[in-house]
Amino acid sequence: MNKFIWIILILVAITIGWSFILFVYMMSWSPPHHMGMMVGRATVYSQMFSWLRGTFFLIVLIVTITLIIWYIHDKKKK
Amino acid sequence: MRKMIFNRISFKLGILFSGIFLIFLLLLGYMLYGVFSNLFIDYISQELLTRGANHSKALEEYYSQATLEHVILMEENVVTSVIITDPYNNILVYSDPVTNEMKRFIGRTNQISNNQILNRNWNNYQYIVSVSPIKDGDLGYVYMFYPTNVLKEMVFVLKFLIFVASIGIILIAVVLIALLSSIMTKPLLKMKEATLKMAKGEYIQKLNVKGDDEIAQLSKSIQTLGEQLQYFEDTRNDFLASISHELRTPLTYIKGYSDVLIKGLIMDRGEQQKYLKVINEETKRVIHLVNDLFEMSKIQTDHFLLNKELTDLTTLLGNVVQSLTPVAEKKGLKIIFNHVKNISPINLDPHRMEQVFYNVIENAIKYTNQGHVKINLLQDETTTKIIVEDTGIGIPEKDIPRIWDRFYRVEKSRARKTGGTGLGLYIVKEIVRLHDGEVYIESVECKGTKVTIMLRREDVIK
Numbered sequence: 001m002n003k004f005i006w007i008i009l010i011l012v013a014i015t016i017g018w019s020f021i022l023f024v025y026m027m028s029w030s031p032p033h034h035m036g037m038m039v040g041r042a043t044v045y046s047q048m049f050s051w052l053r054g055t056f057f058l059i060v061l062i063v064t065i066t067l068i069i070w071y072i073h074d075k076k077k078k
Numbered sequence: 079m080r081k082m083i084f085n086r087i088s089f090k091l092g093i094l095f096s097g098i099f100l101i102f103l104l105l106l107g108y109m110l111y112g113v114f115s116n117l118f119i120d121y122i123s124q125e126l127l128t129r130g131a132n133h134s135k136a137l138e139e140y141y142s143q144a145t146l147e148h149v150i151l152m153e154e155n156v157v158t159s160v161i162i163t164d165p166y167n168n169i170l171v172y173s174d175p176v177t178n179e180m181k182r183f184i185g186r187t188n189q190i191s192n193n194q195i196l197n198r199n200w201n202n203y204q205y206i207v208s209v210s211p212i213k214d215g216d217l218g219y220v221y222m223f224y225p226t227n228v229l230k231e232m233v234f235v236l237k238f239l240i241f242v243a244s245i246g247i248i249l250i251a252v253v254l255i256a257l258l259s260s261i262m263t264k265p266l267l268k269m270k271e272a273t274l275k276m277a278k279g280e281y282i283q284k285l286n287v288k289g290d291d292e293i294a295q296l297s298k299s300i301q302t303l304g305e306q307l308q309y310f311e312d313t314r315n316d317f318l319a320s321i322s323h324e325l326r327t328p329l330t331y332i333k334g335y336s337d338v339l340i341k342g343l344i345m346d347r348g349e350q351q352k353y354l355k356v357i358n359e360e361t362k363r364v365i366h367l368v369n370d371l372f373e374m375s376k377i378q379t380d381h382f383l384l385n386k387e388l389t390d391l392t393t394l395l396g397n398v399v400q401s402l403t404p405v406a407e408k409k410g411l412k413i414i415f416n417h418v419k420n421i422s423p424i425n426l427d428p429h430r431m432e433q434v435f436y437n438v439i440e441n442a443i444k445y446t447n448q449g450h451v452k453i454n455l456l457q458d459e460t461t462t463k464i465i466v467e468d469t470g471i472g473i474p475e476k477d478i479p480r481i482w483d484r485f486y487r488v489e490k491s492r493a494r495k496t497g498g499t500g501l502g503l504y505i506v507k508e509i510v511r512l513h514d515g516e517v518y519i520e521s522v523e524c525k526g527t528k529v530t531i532m533l534r535r536e537d538v539i540k
Contacts, residue, residue: 013252013253017245017246017247018246018250019246021247024239039231039235
């Protein structure tokens with residue numbers, strides 16, 4: 001498999017991993033609700049989805065940048 | 079291709095480390111879940127007990143309808159509920175509508191004299207329940223209820239956050255483990271490639287493995303092994319070429335001279351004797367060569383046995399010197415044999431040791447064109463030394479460490495001219511070693527060589 005695909009997979013995995021950890025950190029140390037962590041599952045789900053939306057855009061950005069580098073690299077190689 | 083990935087050591091290591099990591103992470107997650115959920119329950123239980131006890135105390139001090147209403151008022155619009163009963167567990171007042179599950183806990187136990195938790199099973203019941211007797215139950219009981227659905231929501235959030243954090247950690251850990259496994263096993267793959275090439279005959283391999291850990295040491299060992307194999311391959315080829323040459327020359331002589339004699343071309347008796355002498359000499363040469371090879375093969379297969387007996391070294395060495403003196407004189411060399419008096423006999427194999435002395439002194443004569451060959455026999459309390467010095471062509475310094483190796487010869491062209499297979503000194507070293515002795519060589523090119531053989535005096539050691 002092309003090494004750029006591996007790079008993309010690794011970057012996506014690391015981004016999602018850090019995003020999940022930061023989400024938990026945020027929920028524990030600076031919760032978005034005045035009740036702190038004593039909120040129901042609906043609030044947590046809602047927070048999680050909005051957080052993942054941001055992560056998704058970040059992943060799209062990373063993948064795009066990697067693909068551009070891949071394209072330039074491929075063109076230079078040819 | 080897929081099979082190859084699964085067979086890779088990096089994949090196996092990655093799976094192993096990830097598996098171990100995952101097991102411990104699950105264990106940690108389960109423990110954290112247990113710690114926090116039980117902490118919640120304990121906190122809520124204590125809170126219920128405290129509040130129940132406070133209400134009970136207030137009622138104990140002033141039991142009236144107004145106090146009862148006041149207690150109910152305190153528990154309105156909060157998560158918890160309160161029910162106050164008379165001593166016979168008839169409900170007097172309550173803060174929230176009484177459910178059937180609440181009723182199940184009222185009157186379950188009779189004559190409660192202390193504050194206690196009636197239920198802390200938050201998984202199967204709708205409430206965590208505590209009871210506080212008013213004046214030891216004489217005036218009634220205060221039942222406190224905490225709805226477990228609130229707790230379940232909190233525990234769910236806890237579980238969810240632990241799960242999300244675990245997924246995040248697993249993703250990062252798996253990626254890092256995969257990368258590290260790949261980096262760590264890269265040198266092993268290089269070594270595998272190198273050994274495969276070595277198996278195909280490309281012995282010299284360059285492995286650039288950094289560091290000084292076990293893997294770097296292994297790569298260095300593989301490189302050294304390759305160099306050794308190349309050396310043995312080269313020497314084997316040289317040896318075969320040399321042996322072919324060494325055998326062909328006398329055999330050609332033998333065949334040529336014997337053909338002439340068979341055909342009866344030489345009628346003169348003296349001439350015939352001369353031809354037979356040549357055949358005899360060449361046959362001796364072949365026998366010498368074959369004997370050397372035989373000795374080497376015995377040494378290598380550990381079939382080289384010594385028949386030790388107490389031997390007078392002066393006589394043994396004197397005999398060798400005497401038999402080689404004509405050879406030395408033929409070259410115009412002076413052969414000097416010095417020895418101290420009263421040399422004690424030594425326990426050794428006389429035939430093998432004679433072979434050692436013969437090889438060393440013959441070598442000295444062979445590589446000395448002018449001057450002398452001096453043999454000194456010395457003895458002290460623990461050792462006997464035999465020193466053979468010559469004024470010959472010497473050995474280049476770079477060749478000295480390898481001079482004892484099998485088939486090693488300083489200059490191939492010189493060796494062909496002087497004869498020999500490169501086995502003589504190897505046999506010398508092995509025989510001396512088997513006698514528990516030592517042999518070493520000092521040499522200066524164009525000045526001469528000094529060979530020292532040291533043998534232990536076993537009688538002294540014993």
